[in-house]
Amino acid sequence: MRVVLAEDLFLLRDGLARLLEAHGFQIAAAVESGPELTRALAELDPDVAVVDVRLPPTHTDEGLQCALRARQERPGMPVLVLSQHVEQLYARELLADGGGGVGYLLKDRVFDADQFVDAVRRVAAGGTAMDPQVIQQLLSRRGAESRPLARLTPREREVLELMAQGRTNAAIAGRLVVTERAVAKHTANIFAKLGLEVSDDDNRRVLAVLAYLDHGRE
C-alpha cells in the first residue's frame, strides 16, 4: 500500500515513515510543505495520504486545504489528517462531501501503533477514522439537548462512540469484549432509538451517525 506523507517536522516525519514501513506500507513520498504535497498527490496517485494540518509555507491550515482540494479533484481520495488539536469545525469540513476515505486524528494516536495503522488501513479502504475527542465533543454537545441520545443505555452509548469513530462491528466487539452478534443488536437498538435508517454498508452507517451527531434530527 503506497502512502504519501506530509509533515514539516523532520523528527515526526521520519518517525511516521518508519512506523508505517514497519507495518508493511510503502512510502511513495515524504514531503514537508503544501505545494510539494499537492504535487505528490497529483503525480503519485497514492492509496492513502497522511497529512499534518499545519504545513509551510503559511504555517496555517495548509495541509487541510491541500487535502480538501485534492479530494475535490479526485472525489473519495483517502486522506488521513493529523493534528496537534482537533476541531469539530475541521471534521465537519472533511466530512462535508459525504464520501468516505476520511480520517482526522490527534497526533498522539500514533502512540498506539496498532490502532493507528488500523486507522490508516480503514481510511485507505474508504472507511472513516474520527478521533475519539471529536466524537466526545459531539456527544457532550448534543447530549445536553437531544432526548433520543439520553435514552441510550451506557453500553449503547459506548457502541455509538466507537461506531462514530469509524470502527467496524468486529473491531467494536473486540474492544468491548463481547460477541459480534451482541454489537449488531446494540447497533440496531441505537438506530431505532435515534430514528436512523439501518444500513449494511459500514461506512454509510458511520456517516449517518456522524451527521446525526453534528446536526441532529429531532
Added chain:
Amino acid sequence: MSIDERDGDRGPRTRTVAVAGVRGLALALISLPGAVVCFVLAAVSIALIPIGVGLVTTPYVLTGVRAFADRRRVLAAEWGGVRIPRAYRPLPQGANPWARTFGMLGDPATWRDLCWLVVDMTAGFGTALLPAALLLYPLEGFAIAAGLWRVLPDSYWYGFVRVTGQAAALGAAALAAALLVAAYLLVPALLRGHFLLTRAVLGSGSGELAERVRVLTETRRDAVDTSAAELRRIERDLHDGAQARLIAMGMDLGTAEALLDKDPEQARQVLARARRSSADALDELRDLVRGIHPPVLAERGLGDAVRALALRLPVTTEVTVELPGRAGAPVESAAYFAVSEVLTNAVKHSGADRIWVDLHHTDGFLRIAVTDNGRGGAVIGAGSGLSGVERRLGTFDGVLAVGSPAGGPTMVTMEIPCALS
C-alpha cells in the same frame, strides 16, 4: 453658540433667557460662599501642615475642593455646553497621609483649583450675577415709572437717570426697557461667558491631552498586569503539569531500562505508564496552548476561531461573520478571548438555550454582539468576568456595553477600533 438659533421663536427664547437668569442667580449665590469656604479651609489646612494637623486635613479639604470644582464642571457642561476636562493625577490606593498630602500638593491641578477659587469668588461671582441683574434691574425701572418715584428720596439715581419727577421716572422706564432688550439678547451668552471664564482658569489648556494620558496610563497598567498574571499562570501550569509529567516519564524510562533484563514483564508495565504520562503531558500542553493562542485562531483567523469555539459549547450557538479581511494578531486575540469569556458567562449564568454571535467590521470598528435568550441581569462588576473583558478591550481603546434587563434577553456588544488587512 446657541443664542441666535431660536430667533423668531419667542416663547422658547423668553424661557431660555429666564432660565439663564435664574441659573446665573443660583450660581452667584453658591459660588461666593462656596468658594470662600473652600479657599479659607484650604489655606488654613495648608498653613497647618508644618504642625502636622494639616497633613491629616489637607487631603480631605482638597478632595472637597475637587468635588466643588467637579460640580461646576458638570454645570458648565449641562448649562453652558462648556466642557472642562478633569486632569487630576491618580493617587495610589492606600497611600499614607504624608504621600497623599504631598501627592495632591504636587499636582498642578490642585493649584489651578485654588487659583480658580479666588477668581470664582470675585470675577466668577460678577459674571454669574450679571445675567440675573440684567433681568431684575429693569423691573425696578418699571416700578419707578408706575409710581414708586413718589416715595423715593429726591437724589435717587436709577442707572444714570436722576429720579426727580414723573418725566424722569418715565426716562427710567425707557432705560429699563433698553436694559431688558439687552438682557433678552445677551443673558445666555453672559452665562456662557461665566463658564468660559471658569474653563480658562480651571481647565489645564491641555486637559484633553491629560485625560488621554490618564486613560493610556491606566490601560497600559492593566495590560501589563494582565500579561504578567498570564505569564505567571503559564509558568505554574507548565511547572506543575507538563514538566512534572516529563520528569515522571524520564524516571519511568530509566526504571524500564534497568528492569529490561531482570523483569521484562514489569518493564513493560513501566513503559506503558511512561506512555500514559506522555499522553497526559500532551493533553495539558494542548489545553495550555488553547489558553495562550488557540490554534484555529492562528490557522483561520477570528471568524472560524469563534465558529470552532461555538461548536464546543453545550448551548446551540449561531455565529454570523462578516469580516472582509483579518485584523491584527493582537486585536484578533483580544477579541477572541473577550468573546470566549462572554460566551462562558452566558453558558454558566444565563440559563439560555440559544446564543447568537455576530461579528462584523464597519466604519473602522470591529463590532461584536453576543446575544442570549437567558434570564438577563448580567452586570459589569467584580467577579462577573465582564469587567476583565472590559479591561482587556481597554488596551485597544475598545469598549464593552451590556444590556441585560431582568428576565432577559442579554446583549453584550463590543467595539474595537481596528483596520482589516
